[in-house]
């Protein structure tokens with residue numbers, strides 16, 4: 034029944050979408066409970082683990098990390114929740130121990146929360162082993178990575194979801210309802226980004242108990258993200274973290290479902306913030322980190338053009354002092370919303386040329402998912418949205434349904450990084466954006482968050 038329902042609803046709702054990209058694995062039909070594994074039990078892995086442990090319909094049966102302290106912290110969490118002890122992998126430091134986890138019998142899925150450079154190969158191995166994947170942002174590093182992840186998903190039919198949590202932010206979802214209700218008229222322009230002062234995340238003194246701002250080490254001497262993320266600021270210049278900004282914008286603009294990205298270019302400012310932080314703010318001008326030449330421009334601005342005529346601007350801004358803001362703007366023929374000032378202006382409703390407070394709109398257009406699960410999301414990471422992204426992965430997997438943030442979303446959103454790098458490297462050149470759907474975008478229909486299920 035479940036399977037028949039899946040096949041009929043998917044072919045009707047998703048038009049000519051290739052069934053191989055959506056086909057669930059045979060053993061995955063209609064389950065009440067899932068046995069899940071987690072690869073990477075670092076800072077993010079532990080947040081996701083909490084969401085898994087809070088659920089009655091998930092058994093965490095396997096954990097893998099090559100850092101014994103992180104693995105130990107995850108095991109202690111399982112104990113605190115009084116759940117059965119999972120099988121563990123990686124304590125010896127074997128970087129490929131996760132492959133043993135993938136061989137564990139009866140695994141219904143795996144969540145990957147490791148450094149960016151490992152996501153593509155780990156997801157590919159999981160999909161080849163027919164273990165459904167929930168992958169932390171981003172999907173891969175190079176353009177080829179993204180094609181490889183896509184092709185593996187298509188060949189194996191293994192479900193894959195990018196765990197992009199900002200799509201589930203309460204105001205972002207209310208705005209989705211407003212877009213769908215036509216409140217903004219026809220969409221014309223969107224903005225978003227990742228504007229987050231990460232200076233204290235990119236450097237520490239390597240002490241596992243002081244991961245933020247305790248020093249100026251990175252790489253092997255750093256801890257958590259300082260151990261790997263900072264190196265990307267040394268080696269790469271581009272929109273390094275696109276999905277938090279582009280995810281909601283892509284859902285608003287129905288990308289891959291009647292629309293697609295056609296062109297991209299990017300500009301990068303000079304890089305000053307990290308050296309200034311080390312030398313002046315941390316007073317470590319003689320430390321070797323102060324002499325490092327960081328390639329990543331402090332503010333990287335990426336522009337995308339869409340088939341239906343919208344433009345999208347993303348800004349990556351992680352090396353300068355600033356309060357956190359993703360900088361969303363949704364603008365159409367009838368008005369606009371900007372998250373920075375929690376304001377909206379709708380022609381004919383708002384006073385001419387004046388902002389209105391967003392609160393009344395938030396209440397009126399609150400998404401059914403949030404109305405239903407707000408209490409459960411209470412206390413979950415990032416203002417509750419981490420509950421929803423895990424919920425979506427688990428429920429879609431249980432129902433054997435298409436993933437709400439699917440393989441095409443994953444690869445196109447993440448491929449913004451290598452394409453923006455290429456644009457900058459080639460003198461801010463405008464590039465054609467590859468059509469990962471190979472034409473399917475014309476007939477696929479939106480499926481993200483249409484009801485209160487996931």
Ligand SMILES: NC(=O)c1ccc[n+]([C@@H]2O[C@H](COP(=O)([O-])OP(=O)(O)OC[C@H]3O[C@@H](n4cnc5c(N)ncnc54)[C@H](O)[C@@H]3O)[C@@H](O)[C@H]2O)c1
Pocket residue numbers: 072073074075076077078097098099100103123127128129130131146147148149151169170171196197198256257258260415
């Ligand atoms: N969606 C969000 O809001 C959000 C927030 C934070 C981080 N993240 C993402 O989560 C991922 C992890 O980030 P983090 O902050 O937890 O970093 P982290 O450094 O704290 O954790 C990464 C973990 O992966 C482990 N690891 C490294 N190589 C491994 C291997 N070969 N096998 C098994 N484990 C391995 C490390 O030992 C570490 O414990 C990144 O992709 C990051 O971008 C997402």
